[in-house]
Amino acid sequence: MKNSPPLDHAHLHARIAALAEIGAVEGGGCARLALTDEDKAGRDLVVSWMRAQGLAIHVDAIGNVFAIRAGRESGAPVMTGSHVDTVRTGGRFDGNLGVLAGLEACRALDAAGIVTRHPLCVAFFTNEEGARFQPDMMGSLVHAGGLSLEEALAATDGAGIAVGDELDRIGYRGTMAPGTIRPRAFVELHIEQGPVLEDSAVTIGAVTGVQGISWHEFTIGGVSAHAGTTPMRLRHDAGYVAAEIATFTRRLTREIGGTQVGTVGVVELRPNLINVIANQARLTVDLRNTDETNLREAEARLFAFVDATVAAEGCTVAVRKLARFEPVDFPPDMIARVERLAIARGRSVMRLPSGAGHDAQMLARLCPTAMIFVPSVKGLSHNVAEFTTPADIEAGADILLDLLLELAEA
Amino acid sequence: MKNSPPLDHAHLHARIAALAEIGAVEGGGCARLALTDEDKAGRDLVVSWMRAQGLAIHVDAIGNVFAIRAGRESGAPVMTGSHVDTVRTGGRFDGNLGVLAGLEACRALDAAGIVTRHPLCVAFFTNEEGARFQPDMMGSLVHAGGLSLEEALAATDGAGIAVGDELDRIGYRGTMAPGTIRPRAFVELHIEQGPVLEDSAVTIGAVTGVQGISWHEFTIGGVSAHAGTTPMRLRHDAGYVAAEIATFTRRLTREIGGTQVGTVGVVELRPNLINVIANQARLTVDLRNTDETNLREAEARLFAFVDATVAAEGCTVAVRKLARFEPVDFPPDMIARVERLAIARGRSVMRLPSGAGHDAQMLARLCPTAMIFVPSVKGLSHNVAEFTTPADIEAGADILLDLLLELAEA
Numbered sequence: 017m018k019n020s021p022p023l024d025h026a027h028l029h030a031r032i033a034a035l036a037e038i039g040a041v042e043g044g045g046c047a048r049l050a051l052t053d054e055d056k057a058g059r060d061l062v063v064s065w066m067r068a069q070g071l072a073i074h075v076d077a078i079g080n081v082f083a084i085r086a087g088r089e090s091g092a093p094v095m096t097g098s099h100v101d102t103v104r105t106g107g108r109f110d111g112n113l114g115v116l117a118g119l120e121a122c123r124a125l126d127a128a129g130i131v132t133r134h135p136l137c138v139a140f141f142t143n144e145e146g147a148r149f150q151p152d153m154m155g156s157l158v159h160a161g162g163l164s165l166e167e168a169l170a171a172t173d174g175a176g177i178a179v180g181d182e183l184d185r186i187g188y189r190g191t192m193a194p195g196t197i198r199p200r201a202f203v204e205l206h207i208e209q210g211p212v213l214e215d216s217a218v219t220i221g222a223v224t225g226v227q228g229i230s231w232h233e234f235t236i237g238g239v240s241a242h243a244g245t246t247p248m249r250l251r252h253d254a255g256y257v258a259a260e261i262a263t264f265t266r267r268l269t270r271e272i273g274g275t276q277v278g279t280v281g282v283v284e285l286r287p288n289l290i291n292v293i294a295n296q297a298r299l300t301v302d303l304r305n306t307d308e309t310n311l312r313e314a315e316a317r318l319f320a321f322v323d324a325t326v327a328a329e330g331c332t333v334a335v336r337k338l339a340r341f342e343p344v345d346f347p348p349d350m351i352a353r354v355e356r357l358a359i360a361r362g363r364s365v366m367r368l369p370s371g372a373g374h375d376a377q378m379l380a381r382l383c384p385t386a387m388i389f390v391p392s393v394k395g396l397s398h399n400v401a402e403f404t405t406p407a408d409i410e411a412g413a414d415i416l417l418d419l420l421l422e423l424a425e426a
Numbered sequence: 427m428k429n430s431p432p433l434d435h436a437h438l439h440a441r442i443a444a445l446a447e448i449g450a451v452e453g454g455g456c457a458r459l460a461l462t463d464e465d466k467a468g469r470d471l472v473v474s475w476m477r478a479q480g481l482a483i484h485v486d487a488i489g490n491v492f493a494i495r496a497g498r499e500s501g502a503p504v505m506t507g508s509h510v511d512t513v514r515t516g517g518r519f520d521g522n523l524g525v526l527a528g529l530e531a532c533r534a535l536d537a538a539g540i541v542t543r544h545p546l547c548v549a550f551f552t553n554e555e556g557a558r559f560q561p562d563m564m565g566s567l568v569h570a571g572g573l574s575l576e577e578a579l580a581a582t583d584g585a586g587i588a589v590g591d592e593l594d595r596i597g598y599r600g601t602m603a604p605g606t607i608r609p610r611a612f613v614e615l616h617i618e619q620g621p622v623l624e625d626s627a628v629t630i631g632a633v634t635g636v637q638g639i640s641w642h643e644f645t646i647g648g649v650s651a652h653a654g655t656t657p658m659r660l661r662h663d664a665g666y667v668a669a670e671i672a673t674f675t676r677r678l679t680r681e682i683g684g685t686q687v688g689t690v691g692v693v694e695l696r697p698n699l700i701n702v703i704a705n706q707a708r709l710t711v712d713l714r715n716t717d718e719t720n721l722r723e724a725e726a727r728l729f730a731f732v733d734a735t736v737a738a739e740g741c742t743v744a745v746r747k748l749a750r751f752e753p754v755d756f757p758p759d760m761i762a763r764v765e766r767l768a769i770a771r772g773r774s775v776m777r778l779p780s781g782a783g784h785d786a787q788m789l790a791r792l793c794p795t796a797m798i799f800v801p802s803v804k805g806l807s808h809n810v811a812e813f814t815t816p817a818d819i820e821a822g823a824d825i826l827l828d829l830l831l832e833l834a835e836a
Contacts, residue, residue, distance in 0.1 A: 210655025227654060231700060242807055243689035243712045244637060245620025245781030248679050250805070255690055259672030266666055269658050279653035280665055281700045283693050290641060290691045290710040290748065292808065300700040302653045338700065371655030395660070397652055398702065 021128030036108035045400025050143035051182035075190025095199035099144030107402025132424035156378035211395030221389030228343035255294035431538030446518035455810025460553035485600025505609035509554030517812020542834035566788035621805030631799030638753035665704035
């Protein structure tokens with residue numbers, strides 16, 4: 017393996033800051049919802065940098081952008097990348113770091129006159145966040161063949177506007193068929209978006225995989241009645257059922273244990289008045305686990321509890337599955353490479369699963385995949401206060417460069 | 427005691443229907459929020475009927491309207507009445523029945539040429555519902571001296587508009603000092619607004635008193651974090667705390683037992699997103715009991731549970747008392763009169779407490795007070811589908827007339 021050339025840390029920080037100017041919101045964050053004018057401006061800036069670096073740019077029919085740096089041999093590239101869309105009150109590092117660090121790795125090789133054996137490819141994928149169009153990780157899912165192009169193009173936002181029309185409007189509906197560029201390996205550098213690395217005072221996370229995700233919406237139907245005049249035995253209180261489900265979700269995480277997490281983030285009552293028993297409650301349950309068997313067990317127990325509680329209160333329930341991804345395990349060899357390279361750089365490193373979804377979990381369907389995490393201060397993300405220290409960004413970008421070089425020479 | 431003259435049932439039904447035309451909403455209900463144009467139109471119509479009956483009209487400084495029918499002697503009148511404001515999706519009987527049946531009783535006495543010993547007074551009180559301005563039962567509370575006129579006039583709605591300004595605008599800020607007309611007794615005919623009479627197949631409720639009401643709002647402060655990346659042990663989930671409080675409220679009603687009821691009608695999470703732990707939850711707890719000692723016990727247990735749960739989750743809590751009324755017990759003699767008169771008319775009758783607040787509970791601070799309930803179909807009220815059968819309305823109005831005549835001759 018070659019020693020890595022030096023990476024221009026200052027230039028990377030400057031590009032992160034420049035990209036963060038687009039869609040900037042108060043507090044240091046960004047609002048570049050997928051396929052909006054702000055997303056287009058962010059894409060245009062990143063593509064201008066790709067062009068300036070002499071990379072060959074390909075845009076596929078779902079708007080994923082691939083920038084290829086030729087190798088000594090042709091064939092499947094080693095790919096890196098992430099996304100440049102953000103949530104409505106997003107930070108400047110989520111996604112953007114992985115794309116810009118990949119481009120910086122190419123610049124470092126250019127400066128050192130290194131041509132790798134295999135081509136390198138820096139990609140950004142459409143609508144990773146899912147904040148405007150569902151499902152999230154849309155571009156990488158289509159790339160990996162997990163969602164048809166037609167379905168993805170037809171997805172609409174809250175205003176009824178379709179992905180396909182917005183891609184046309186912003187000029188990012190490319191001609192290349194999704195999945196055309198099949199990588200030989202994929203690496204994604206990303207901020208952790210959680211508190212574990214900081215809590216453990218560790219700089220580099222060697223990501224073992226991505227938790228499975230189960231999202232369900234329950235709409236409970238009850239009967240509105242007067243809070244003062246209706247005896248308890250005659251009630252059909254949708255709000256009470258929702259509360260029981262929410263407290264059960266917490267209990268479930270203790271009973272299943274391990275990596276099981278569970279969150280009720282949405283609760284809405286109707287009519288939502290102090291002295292009226294709710295005739296409707298809508299709530300969402302987010303369950304995640306690194307183990308598919310345990311995740312299924314959690315789902316089964318949740319559904320059984322919901323059914324029993326709804327029946328006991330004389331209510332009704334409608335269930336909608338909002339998302340379901342099985343856990344992804346990255347190959348042990350890829351995890352070990354991250355660990356080894358971190359140690360070689362003198363960095364503290366630990367293995368941990370990703371609690372959030374990432375494009376890498378889709379690419380893992382196609383090729384050996386790794387993720388490198390750097391710490392998020394206070395675990396904050398999807399928050400304008402999202403922050404990763406310059407030193408941690410540099411440490412992560414260095415290891416990304418090392419791993420890309422190692423894989424491209426293999 | 428004189429035998430009651432016949433009451434013109436058809437005329438009473440016609441007036442109920444005519445008043446329901448004002449602010450009519452689809453489904454047969456009414457929207458006459460206190461001190462709106464619709465409330466003014468409803469008031470104007472009822473006052474025109476009072477005038478047409480030759481009653482002497484007095485309006486006090488909080489907009490309560492009193493219509494007096496002279497007796498053989500001067501002095502304190504026997505008063506009846508209720509309210510003509512409604513909630514946003516109210517029914518046509520809630521409040522209105524008591525006012526219009528009182529006027530109909532006066533018409534019956536007029537037609538029979540009966541002049542009672544004591545004067546009679548038919549009143550309607552301002553803002554009983556509290557749907558636009560808080561507290562509810564505002565007019566009768568000011569009349570009874572439980573709230574200062576200044577505070578009541580200064581109360582504002584969601585748009586910042588004050589009661590005093592609205593009274594001026596609709597022409598109902600009278601010159602009489604509140605409390606000037608002190609009744610010798612008070613009787614209110616009202617729909618039950620609950621399911622108990624219908625459930626028991628009984629026509630007349632002899633109301634024993636009004637439940638004490640305790641309304642509190644809890645605002646829980648937590649920390650927003652990613653639902654996937656935040657281990658359970660590091661969470662400060664405001665939504666979870668709210669759910670625990672809501673399920674505890676139900677448990678509390680079983681533990682306290684008796685007439686204790688408890689309702690969490692309002693729950694609002696922030697940011698209310700499926701994959702974000704809530705950093706704020708606002709919820710209301712409505713507790714009611716006919717026994718003040720038990721109600722205090724329920725409140726104490728609730729507060730202790732809230733404090734312990736908030737502390738265990740590392741959250742914060744702000745508590746706001748929204749309303750607190752002690753239970754009111756009507757005098758046994760007054761309850762017995764309702765029972766006796768119902769039986770004399772051949773009506774089925776049962777004793778029951780009122781689960782809802784009523785103007786009568788405020789008047790009970792001033793004089794011997796009784797309430798007569800008639801059944802609500804399916805217990806519905808504050809609902810456009812609110813309904814009481816014509817036969818039950820007639821039965822209730824007859825007994826109101828009997829009781830007014832009995833008290834006015836005493």
